[in-house]
Amino acid sequence: MGLSWAYRDHAVDETAGAALIRDAVELGVDHFDTADVYGPFTNERLVGRALRDAGRRDDVLIATKCGLVVEDRATFRFGRDGSPAHVREACDASLERLGIGVIDLYYLHRIDPTVPVEETWGAMAELVKAGKVRHLGISEAKVDELERVSRIHPVAAVQSELSLWTRDYLADVVPWCAEHGASFVAFAPLGRGFLTGKISTDARFDASDFRSKLPRFSPESVSANQRIVEAVRAVAARRGVTPAQIALAWVLSRGEHVLAIPGTQRRKYLEENIGAARIALSPEELEELDAIPAPVGGRY
Numbered sequence: 001m002g003l004s005w006a007y008r009d010h011a012v013d014e015t016a017g018a019a020l021i022r023d024a025v026e027l028g029v030d031h032f033d034t035a036d037v038y039g040p041f042t043n044e045r046l047v048g049r050a051l052r053d054a055g056r057r058d059d060v061l062i063a064t065k066c067g068l069v070v071e072d073r074a075t076f077r078f079g080r081d082g083s084p085a086h087v088r089e090a091c092d093a094s095l096e097r098l099g100i101g102v103i104d105l106y107y108l109h110r111i112d113p114t115v116p117v118e119e120t121w122g123a124m125a126e127l128v129k130a131g132k133v134r135h136l137g138i139s140e141a142k143v144d145e146l147e148r149v150s151r152i153h154p155v156a157a158v159q160s161e162l163s164l165w166t167r168d169y170l171a172d173v174v175p176w177c178a179e180h181g182a183s184f185v186a187f188a189p190l191g192r193g194f195l196t197g198k199i200s201t202d203a204r205f206d207a208s209d210f211r212s213k214l215p216r217f218s219p220e221s222v223s224a225n226q227r228i229v230e231a232v233r234a235v236a237a238r239r240g241v242t243p244a245q246i247a248l249a250w251v252l253s254r255g256e257h258v259l260a261i262p263g264t265q266r267r268k269y270l271e272e273n274i275g276a277a278r279i280a281l282s283p284e285e286l287e288e289l290d291a292i293p294a295p296v297g298g299r300y
Contacts, residue, residue, distance in 0.1 A: 001034070001035070001038045001043060001263055002263040002264070002265055003017035003020070003021075003043065003046060003263075003265060004017070004038050004039045004042045004043035004046055005038045005039050005040075005042070005043060005210075006038070006076075006209070006210035007192070007193070007209045007210055007211060008265070009265050012265045012266070014046055016265075017046055017050070017265070018046060018049055018050035018053065019050075020264075020265065020266070020267060020270060021046070021047060021050035021051065021054070022050055022051075022053060022054040023267055023270060024270055025051070025054045025056050025059070025060060026054075027270065027271065027274055028274070029060075029270075029274065030059060030060045030061060031060070031061050031063070031259065031261065032047055032051065032060055032061070032062055032063065033063045033064075033159075033185070033187075033261045034047045034062075034063070034064050034065075034098075035064055035065035035066075035068070035107075035109055036064065036065065036066060036090055036093065036094050036097075037065070037068045037069065037070055037078070037109065040069075040070045040073070041093075041097060044064060044094055044097040044098050045097045045098075047062070047098065048097060048098035048099040048100065049099070052099055057100065061104040061105060062098060062100060062103060062104050062105070063103075063104060063105035063106070063107065063137065063157075063185075064094050064098065064103055064105075064106060064107070065106070065107040065108070065109035065139065066086070066087055066090035066091060066094070066106070066107070066108065066109060067080060067081060067082050067086070067087070067090075067107075067108045067109040067110055067111070067112060067120065068080060068109035068110045069081050074207075075213075076210050076213055078110075080110050080111070080112040080113070080114075081112060082108065082111060082112030082114075082115035082117070082119070082120035083112070083115055083119075083120070084119055084120065084122070084123035087120060087123040087124055087127070088123060088126075088127070091103070091106065091127050091132055091133065092132075094106075095132060102131060102132060102133065102134055103132065103133045103134065104134050104135065105133075105134065105135045105136075105137050105156060105157060106124060106127065106133040106135070106136055106137065107136075107137040107138060107139050107157070107159055108120055108121065108124065108136075108137075108138045108139065108141075109139050110139060110140060111138075111140075111141060111145060117145055117148055117149055118148060118149065118152060121136070121138075121148075121149040121152050121153060122152055122153075124136050124153070125152055125153035128153065135154075135156035135157070136153055136154070136155065136156055137155065137156055137157035137158065137159055137185070138155060138157075138158055138159070139158070139159040139160060139187075140159075140160050140161075141158060141160075141173070142172075142173070143172050143173060143176050146158065146173070146176055146180075150180065154180075154181075154182075155177075155180065155182045156182060156183065157177075157182055157183040157184070157185050158173055158176075158177050158182055158183070158184050158185065159184075159185040159186075159187055159261075160173065160184070160185075160186070160187065161186070161187055161188045161299065162174075162184070162186035162187075162188075162189060162251055162254070162258070163186065163188060163189045163190065163191045163195060163247060163250075163251060164191065164195055164228065164232060164247050164250055164251075164289060164292055165191050165194070165195065165216075165225070165228055165292070165294070165295040166188070166191070166295075166299060169184070170254065174254060174255060174258065177257055178255055178257050182257070183257050183258075183259055184254075184255070184257055184258045184259070185259045185260075185261060186251050186254075186258060186259065186260045186261065187261055189247065189248055189251040189260040189261070189262050190244055190247055190248065190262050191247070192210075192211055192214075192217070193211075194216075194217075194222075194225065194228075194229065195228070195229065195232055195243060195244065195247040196242070196243055196244040196247075197229045197232070197233050197242075197243040197244075199222060199229075201222060201223045201226055202219075203222055204219065205217055214297070214298075214299065214300060215297035215298045215299075215300075216295055216296070216297035216298065216299065217297070218297060220296070220297075221295070221296045221297035224295075224296040224297075225295050225296055225297070227293065228292055228293065228295060229243065231288070231289070231292045232246050232247055232289070232292070234288075235281075235285055235288060235289060239279070239285075241275075241276075241279060242272055244262075244269070244272060244273065244276070245272060245273075245275060245276040245279055246276075246279070246281075246289070247276075248260055248262060248273060248276035248277075248279075249276050249277075249279040249280070249281050250281065250286070250289050252276070252277065253281055253286060260276075
């Protein structure tokens with residue numbers, strides 16, 4: 001997402017973004033997550049072009065999403081559309097932008113409260129039957145919603161926010177995924193950059209940065225939440241690694257079925273993120289990290 005939208009560094013153009021994606025493939029990354037709403041639409045084109053240029057389509061899993069629509073790009077105002085007609089149209093449009101014949105993992109980005117989720121999921125299941133999609137996922141769903149949709153078609157993945165400062169789904173959804181053979185895909189595992197330790201107390205976010213709309217990134221919250229970063233930094237210093245790597249290692253420690261999808265815009269951080277997969281935290285380190293206090297400020 002960050003290569004096209006939300007907190008994109010405009011110093012990184014599309015050519016550099018495509019090169020970074022190709023670098024990721026060469027370094028062994030085989031899971032690429034995008035969505036039609038990122039841009040909107042531009043990120044799918046970028047991912048598709050980069051992977052075609054890499055010539056490694058068969059070696060990677062491409063995930064994209066439908067159901068969340070941008071109503072006002074400047075203010076990051078979103079709407080939801082879970083109608084079967086929208087699902088079908090969005091899938092065809094994503095296939096065209098990505099330049100592929102089948103989507104490996106297709107998510108319902110958000111549940112539309114005006115449409116029974118069974119209707120939305122049923123339309124998505126039809127896409128599997130049609131050979132346009134291989135597997136289905138859902139984002140930010142509760143256990144009762146997962147139970148409802150899984151009666152219609154298996155849930156391959158649940159994508160929701162999980163990090164050292166966002167643990168909402170650990171008590172129920174993460175275990176549900178383990179019990180039902182689904183992956184839990186953690187988005188924002190670095191706390192939208194906060195857990196890297198590179199956001200200072202006096203950081204302020206431009207209106208074009210999605211974080212400027214989030215309570216957790218208000219000036220007061222950024223200052224109060226530095227205590228979380230300090231706790232992560234302490235563990236990282238003892239291990240001789242970066243805070244980002246410790247934050248990612250913690251997410252990956254939540255279970256074999258838990259995956260992390262950190263975004264980045266630079267090769268240096270790509271390599272750093274990949275390195276986190278090789279870090280095994282000790283029981284004492286996990287206990288220390290688990291004791292980190294809750295953050296100040298809501299997610300949205």
